[in-house]
Amino acid sequence: MARVLQPFEFIEAAGVKEAVAALSQPGTRLFAGGCDLVPAIRRGQVRYDTLVSIMKIEGLSEFSSHPKVGVKIGAQVLLSRLVNDIWVGKRWAALHEAVEQLYPPHIRNMGTVVGNLCAAVNYYDVPVSMFAHRAVLTLSDGTTSREVGIDDFYTGGRGTAVGAGEMVTQIDLPPPAADAGSAFKKIYKARRRADDLHKINAAAYVALDEAKEKITDATLVIGCVGDSPLRITAAESALVGQVAGDEAFNSAAEMAVAAVQPMTDAGWVEEIRSDWIRILARDVLAQAASRALSRHDPAEDAHLAY
């Protein structure tokens, strides 16, 4: 628990290749906004000899959004870039809500979207919303790149799929279906045990058929219940084909509760956690569906695009 950081080296890489090459030295780590890393170093949780900043690399600052094309987020894009983006607000509402509610709001002006995902902190909000939107991450070694779906990105603990000599250069969010909506919500709670967490968050994506009655596709994600966000796949497949309504959402919420493993041995803590998971799951699904129902035809908003 230090007040200042012990000395380290700081390199501003000019290219992806240089950045990942520097990583081959032990005790080296990539640096973007530093919102997670700097306090962790100060608290003595991690220590590095060298931080390699990616913020001066050319070509990593791209951001674009279009309802028919999707969202592209380069590795240098700050969270604040998402807040006032009209299409993110309209069509990737879960992401918008997650970023909008970040505490404190300052973090949006400091942290990158990619960094928020790569930090692999299990109570963060943005990753949960990214699961709902089925984000795809581009991992590059400076020469070749590969794509990893967010479902495969987290590998347990605070590990990620980013291999040696690689970094995440971009996130892509596929365009949502024509009649789809999404939502994100969270509840804070107290930590009662060392192995307990202080909040629960959830996000959902719901797509409806042309009649806007039946669910054609769904994602349901619960966060803060393990190392990384948990997709409730049983609920997702059960929802498809059902009428978007309380009955479907309630039973999906029960599946979410069933899918989550207890974190403590305190029965009452677990019971309340289950209740809140149930409520959050139901509410994000209901809200996502309601957004799917009320959505304008994107053509009406065409004048807003680009």
Added chain:
Amino acid sequence: MNDFAYVGKRMTKPDIYGKVTGEAKYTDDITLPGMVEGRILCAPVAHAKIVSIDTSEAEALPGVLCVLTHKDCPDIRFSRSTMAEALPEFAFTGERQDQFILTDKVRYMGDWVAAVAAEDITTAERALELIRVEYEPLPPVLDPFTALEQGAPVVHEDCADNIAFEMDHPFNCGDVEKAFAEADAVAEFSGVNSRQKHLHMETDVAIASFESDKRLVIYSPSQGPHLAKKHLTKRVFPDLDDGDIRWISPAIGGGFGARLALGVEPAAVLLARHCNRPVRVTTTREEDFQGYSSRTDMHQTIRVAATKEGKLLAIDQKIVSDSGAYLSHSATTSTVNMQKTLGVLKCDNIKGHLTVVYTNTPVTSGFRGYGNPEGAFVLQQALDRLAEKIGMDPMEFRLRNLKEPGDPSCFVPVTLEHTKLKECIDVGAEKFGWKDKWQGWDAAKEGRYRRGVGMSVLTHASGAGGFLLEHSSCVMKVLTDGSLNLIVSPCEMGQGIIGALTQVAAEATGLRYEQIRISTGDTDVTMFDIGSHASRSMLVIGNAVHAAGVKIHDQICERAVKYFEEHQVKLEASDIKVRAGEITSDKAPGVVIDVSKVAYDAIYDFGEGGSQLNASGSYLSTSHHPNHQAAFAEVEVDTETGQVTVVNYVSAHDIGRAINPLLVEAQMEGSLVQGIGFALTEDFVIDPETGKVLSDSLLTYRLPSTMDVPPMEHLLIEEPLEAGPFGAKGCGEAGLVNPAPAIANAIYDAVGIRVHSLPMSADKVLWALKHGTEEAPGQSRVSGQFL
């Protein structure tokens, strides 16, 4: 109608300019020539023997000046609480002096094991990492009731039963058991408050510097530097005497009671002594969370009895307080809890008992309200239960049991001379709309979101005259421009006392408010005073300022006689008045003499009359002059998540007279929001297995934010208190007392459940909604009731 120039006016305060420009100097902003950085090594386990400490590697690090451990400390135990120096000897015996600067044995996770001074902070912290400590872990005791059991781990070797302090309420009276047996209705409530953190934004910091004349200068934010200095010399460094130390308290980044205890000052002094350099010791927010300052958690059961007509017959309070690893303020706050709780209403049969227990948890301390909020949370719910049993409106029940002037007061054996609690209730209820909103004990509420209302009343002190060393003195001098230097010793920690005292001084002297400058915070300059706490500053220090001010006023009048003669008016000094810098007399219409003329001539008089206008004033308070407050809360409970939102809050405060209503309002708003945090979100959680503080950041310990601020109204009931300066009573602490019980009673009204432990967080509310309160996960170890 009084025609005051300044008193009663809404004015901003003089010290705010430096705060909005960034110029105000706090301790951490001060750099002394040659100053080095000190840091403290905190223990990573809750309870352990220290087998060995190897400092050689740390000492060898270039830039390290000294590494100190227990063996380098004076062999004398002290308490962090400085209150011992303000208590009479008979009361002081309970204040166990129980810790060393650097500990001999680890008694909580965060206990101080070693201290380092180095040329820079980075080196100091690197040195901490190089200190090798071998601990022999001991089983920790983390719960006060376990600590009371036979065979429990012993926290202090000289205290085998872990009972740090135990007493009966000094004002026990009547026959409580008989009253309970004869009562028409009896009710009981058990509850415990959480260890609310002060969370002063400025983390603990101190600079110690031995000057070339061997005198020690300490820069540290203290709420009572004279007391702290006395304590430091008497209990920590007995080789130093009162005059050997100059304590300067710069701008204070929040106090709330925390700065009434010694912080890092002893460590800073120890380091400065060993390395012969000025040393600044700083701490981090995490260390603050794991450290030595929070509200004391008091496990309480209160039984109350009444007749069916609503006469309160008896109160019986049992308290088991968890002091943590060292006593600090927890015995005194627990005692004050009994006094305030058992003394708020009229009752002839009273019984209170208190046990303070050591555990291997962080040290608890005094916090704004000093026992009163802890007690009110339990008492005001017991009273509501009693009112429910006799089917009476809870407000009506309280109204029927109010104390009146002439009744014994609660705090010290004095007579209550002034109370406007009835008016507070009446005016507050009217504004809140209690009559419409309170729909009876069986009002049915439906739907996911349910609203309810609740109320609470309190009595609080304006100082503790008759018990604490309640006197204060000040000095005034008038400069040639008619401006005034006021040397006085309140601690301005944001509460606005500098502004309010300026108004008192301006009013009493007749000088201009804008021309009054206050010097404070330096023990070489100011007169002895026990500091700013217990809502005492305005009453005690304000009276001292008033006393000096009147003298200045009279001196001006006497010297002004000859100036009226120049206008061919022959006057007595008593015919003359001074107001806002102008000297006038009803007997000399149209003549206005500026005070600067008198003040200038007084100094630049080469004849017999030459003397600067000056005065000192002292005041000794012999009563605690209670202030009172009634509060009304309306809440909305989300029955699905358990989340509680305060939707409206009205309080009415018996202030005597508001010297500055804007500042009083600011105090009430701030204390209410602290109270809402205390009631709903601020949860200090200690891991029940390891004793580690789990809520060790502002991410996990939820301080109220702008989003938690409800619509609120604060009403001032002004009827001057004869003993107060211009009639004023205290107000700083009271606002934190009512929110938790008023909100708790409102939750009960909304959804019919009571949560027995603070905070009433969403998880506990939801649990109680699902399972009722008879099956809650905890059980009161004081009474056996479910929590």
Added chain:
Amino acid sequence: MSKRIGTFNVNGKNADTIVEPQMLLVDVLREKLDLTGTKRACAAGNCGACTVLADGDPICSCITLAVAAEGREIETVEGLRAADGTLHPLQQAFIDHCAAQCGYCTAGMLMTAKALLEANPRPTREDVKRALSGNSCRCTGYVKIIDAVMDAAQQINAAKEVAA
């Protein structure tokens, strides 16, 4: 890069100082540039007391590496006053409403509020609450701070109208 001379653009002026990679912006501001108005309170990016503006946006200087702030326009509370010493309308409003108590959060509040009013000159009370939701204050209960920001917005707008 290890120890070297860094150039910081603070309050419209360039300042050179020795900087090391591990130094935090708050420490460089306070200890190297003597701008002690910016406070260190949680050192974890949770409380907003250390807020400064970087290119107009509020950031937590306590978790920002100083080297990462080079080349950005930094504004601190010391830069709020006009060149002739006139207080910024926000500072004046904080004085008029008595919106600072202990004052430790005040610099951060002012800077966050400044960014808000530049982005949203006519905020609602709710907008102000949201913008300041990451700035903790233990003393005031926020009421007078919110009042002051609303008032300052009006003053600024009124002055603009007069100027127009």
